[in-house]
Amino acid sequence: MEKIYLVTGGSSGIGLEIAKRFKDGKVIITGRREQKLIDSVAELKALGVNADYLQGDVSDRERVKELFSKISEMGELRAVVNSAGVSGVGDDVEVTLRIDLLGSALLIEEALEVAGKDTAVVMISSMMGHVVPPNPQLDPVLSAPLEEGNLEILMAACKGQSDIAYNLSKRGVHLLVEKFTEDFGKKGARIVSVSPGIILTPMAQAAADAHPEQMAFMKQMTPCGRNGEPDDIANAVEFLVSSKASFITGTDLRVDGGLTLNLPKIAAMMAKKQD
Ligand SMILES: NC(=O)c1ccc[n+]([C@@H]2O[C@H](COP(=O)([O-])OP(=O)(O)OC[C@H]3O[C@@H](n4cnc5c(N)ncnc54)[C@H](OP(=O)(O)O)[C@@H]3O)[C@@H](O)[C@H]2O)c1
Numbered sequence: 529m530e531k532i533y534l535v536t537g538g539s540s541g542i543g544l545e546i547a548k549r550f551k552d553g554k555v556i557i558t559g560r561r562e563q564k565l566i567d568s569v570a571e572l573k574a575l576g577v578n579a580d581y582l583q584g585d586v587s588d589r590e591r592v593k594e595l596f597s598k599i600s601e602m603g604e605l606r607a608v609v610n611s612a613g614v615s616g617v618g619d620d621v622e623v624t625l626r627i628d629l630l631g632s633a634l635l636i637e638e639a640l641e642v643a644g645k646d647t648a649v650v651m652i653s654s655m656m657g658h659v660v661p662p663n664p665q666l667d668p669v670l671s672a673p674l675e676e677g678n679l680e681i682l683m684a685a686c687k688g689q690s691d692i693a694y695n696l697s698k699r700g701v702h703l704l705v706e707k708f709t710e711d712f713g714k715k716g717a718r719i720v721s722v723s724p725g726i727i728l729t730p731m732a733q734a735a736a737d738a739h740p741e742q743m744a745f746m747k748q749m750t751p752c753g754r755n756g757e758p759d760d761i762a763n764a765v766e767f768l769v770s771s772k773a774s775f776i777t778g779t780d781l782r783v784d785g786g787l788t789l790n791l792p793k794i795a796a797m798m799a800k801k802q803d
Contacts, residue, residue, distance in 0.1 A: 530554050530603035533769075534595075536586055536612035536635065539564040541729030542652060543611030545758035548575055549766040553606055555579045556599060558586070586612045586631035592638050600642040607769040608639045611652045615731045616690035617738050624690045625682055628697035629673045636708050636719070637674075645716035648769045651705055652761070653721040653780060655788040657698030659795070670700035671707050698723070702780050709778030718777035720768050725784025727756040742798075749794055751786030 531553025537543035538557025547555050547568070555577055559565050565581035572579035582598060584591035599605060610632060616624045632651055639649050666685060669678045686692040705721045712719045726732055726746055732755070736743040747755050764783045767773055782788050 531606040532556065532599055532603045533607045533609070534558070534599055534605070535609045537652075538609075538611065539568040539581070541611070541731055542724065542727060542758045542761045543609070544568050544571070545762040546609050546611060546765045547572055547579065548577060549762050550607070550769075551577055553578070554602060556602070557581050558584055558595065559612065560585050585627075586610070586635055587626040589634050592631075592634045596638045596642050605639075605642055605644060605647050607647065608635070608643075608649045609652070609765055609769070610635050610650070613652065613731075614694075615735055616694035617734045619690055621683055621686045621688060621690050621693040622679070624693035625673070625679060625686070625697055628694060629670070629682070629700045630679065632697070632701050633673050633704055636704055640708060640711055640715075640717075643712060643715050643717040646771075646774075647712075647715070647717040648773070649712065649717065649719040650765050650768050651701050651719070651721040653701040653723045654694070654698040655723050655725045655782060655784045655791065656695045657700075657702050657723055657780075658782070658788050659791050660695050660699040666696070667699075667703060670696060671703040673700060705780065706778055713777065718774070720773075720777060721780045722761060722764055722768065723780055723782045723784065723788070724761050725750065725756050725782070725787040727758060727761060729758055746787060746794070749787060749790045750784075751789070754785065756783065756785055 533550040533553055533555045535543050535547045536558045538547040539559035547557050562583050569579045569581050582595055584595055613628050669681050701721055705719050708719055761783055
């Protein structure tokens with residue numbers, strides 16, 4: 529049976545770089561904009577990747593169900609990498625939560641249905657998920673975002689701020705990974721997340737355009753002394769999907785040049801500046 533690699537958000541940035549790593553099977557990339565998908569499939573094919581696309585929104589349950597049903601007919605599901613996401617810049621709170629958190633939960637639930645022995649699921653989260661402290665009221669809601677009424681609770685907690693929606697969503701991804709680890713384990717499958725720092729992609733460019741000074745400051749505060757490249761994340765994901773990572777599940781890997789460690793210091797410095 530052919531090995532199938534599904535990369536949501538594979539038409540741009542981190543997802544596209546990850547899709548380039550899977551040359552021993554068929555790679556299916558997804559996204560909402562069809563032309564981006566067509567162009568990216570052409571780029572992947574030129575690099576020798578057996579790629580195709582399925583258009584769809586990760587926050588639409590029917591589309592996600594349809595996606596997995598088509599994928600499971602194609603061969604043996606080797607990996608699911610969820611790189612579809614929005615940054616919150618230019619999207620409102622509800623859209624950000626629906627894509628980054630509810631979409632992640634839908635994807636995990638549907639992936640679990642079709643996961644087999646040795647399927648690896650890698651959820652792309654963010655270092656920003658690590659700035660949200662544990663919260664006994666919100667954490668159960670973040671861990672079950674598809675339950676009735678929970679989206680409304682989270683929207684109220686965001687107080688109209690999409691950056692809070694982004695950070696909460698990314699903590700939610702960490703919590704969802706922990707919650708589903710046992711279920712994937714029963715199938716011989718694994719689930720992990722990767723939390724990138726600042727990675728130079730179209731998404732990071734949008735953030736840089738919105739807050740240029742903050743972005744320059746963050747680079748200065750990154751212990752590795754540089755921003756990340758999509759390649760840095762692809763290296764980690766390639767390893768996590770491989771058999772070399774067969775004992776790694778239920779955890780998050782920060783690939784951030786060390787920046788997360790400095791985020792509390794940065795927040796304190798920014799608060800002082802505003803005084
Ligand atoms: N870049 C960074 O600095 C950074 C840092 C931390 C975490 N991350 C995370 O890394 C992931 C990838 O980010 P990136 O920087 O590679 O961004 P990007 O270049 O903007 O790519 C995002 C991808 O997601 C797809 N997408 C967005 N919304 C979707 C939806 N509702 N359904 C299906 N596909 C959707 C986009 O295609 P369409 O728009 O055509 O749908 C695109 O292919 C995101 O989860 C992001 O939060 C990025």
